[in-house]
Amino acid sequence: MTDVRQPAEDIHDQFAEHVDITVEDIADRLDTLVNQYQVPIDEARRSLVNNYRDQAGIDRDSPSGTNEQRDIVTIDAPDEWVDLTAKVVDLWEPRSDSIGQVGLLGDETGTIKFTAWAKSDLPALEEEAVYQLGNVVTDEYQGRYSVKLNRTTTIEELDQEIEVGDNTVECDGALVDIQNGSGLIKRCPEEDCTRVLQNGRCSEHGEGEGEFDLRVKGVLDDGHKVHEVIFNQEMTEQLAEISLEEAKEMAMDALDTTVVADTIRDMTLGYYYQVEGPVLGRYVLVETFEQRSERGDAEAALIRARSI
């Protein structure tokens, strides 16, 4: 049986000021949904929250009470209402009329994409300015988190400076895969376009000469977790001990660019690496790395094994 006490208390705390309910009422209703009708607990909670919101006359889009003030790096779930103190690091061109503003927010702990809907009719954020943002909603797409500003969002410009952090993480493991799109690639030469050409075509600018680049999209696996990592040209040159010029010559001699990726595979697959760099989407962009040749502590492992 699922224990509904804690979720019931959470819901009670959220609505106690607005609706005359007891924790027991909520727990009973949750219990009926979860244990009698097999509704998953999250679904049951959602259903009750919506119901109490209607009773309380609270707008569905803005929950009551105050949100948690959060550091950007801690945002790791969708559909949470949070407050942020953040600097506008970058503003991008909206790709749709429904988007008012889109860009990157940053605080000391990292950066996150934000979107403000056009229909929310919010004051425009200025690049480089620092704001206290109240009532933004977290969102997730393919493992990447973002925040959405909505019409209930409060925006207050602050007179302070923020040193924006870069979401740097450290991870290690065996390099168990080098994915397609690794090795010697060509990028679109158009200004501000760095798309990788597929069969000599850029998906935005069509056929083009392209500029050579070197990279590795790899998978580090430590037996507990899988990390996807990208080595840029400089890092790839160090990783595989091959320069871009050598790679070009190699491909020219073989009349085939795949020979470069094959060589990199032979040099690196199966070795252990520790890498460090900022997270971008699902990838860690490697800024520094080292091959791990020191093995773990065999003595400590022996002591553990003997004491089971």
Added chain:
Amino acid sequence: MSANAPSGREIARRVFAREFNDATYAFKESEDELAPNYTLLPTGERANRVFFVGTITETEDVGSDSEYWQGRVVDPTGPFYVYAGQYQPEAANTLRDIEPPAYVAVVGKPRTYETDEGGMNVAIRPESITIVDRATRDHWVVETAERTIDRLEAFDPDMNEYARMANAEYELSIDTYRQETIAALESLQENDETAEAADL
């Protein structure tokens, strides 16, 4: 307990040959035709992919019509059998060209099959086989010991569904794998002592 990447990629489990070769029970977790296949490790974990490093000691073309390469890769507890044919061209090339003995790292998928005598065997269908060095092999032995100990410590049939499944499917006591792990770690230390003695 452990998480796949956002892309859903399966983790490569660390398991010694002895335990791997005992992992004869395979299963799926959904009826879907495309659902991943898992091999049940006797220490109570599912494995769709494994990573191991060992010494390749023999290779042989065992195919009849077309090339089908068998490789024997040995760790401190026993041999892994690796098979690569026309659908694993890179791995088959490596097995054809390699000169044993050599240290190799293998990433691959467990496959169980029935032998002519009616028993079950477990082998690896490799995604990659690459030559590595001694330090990487020793690193793997300690890491695999640690991961095996993690599984042994978490082996509780009341809490862990794969431990429950292992209890139902396998007869051997899991203490076998604890003993093998201890022996593997001790073999590293003995090698260190031999190396030190040689240096003197």
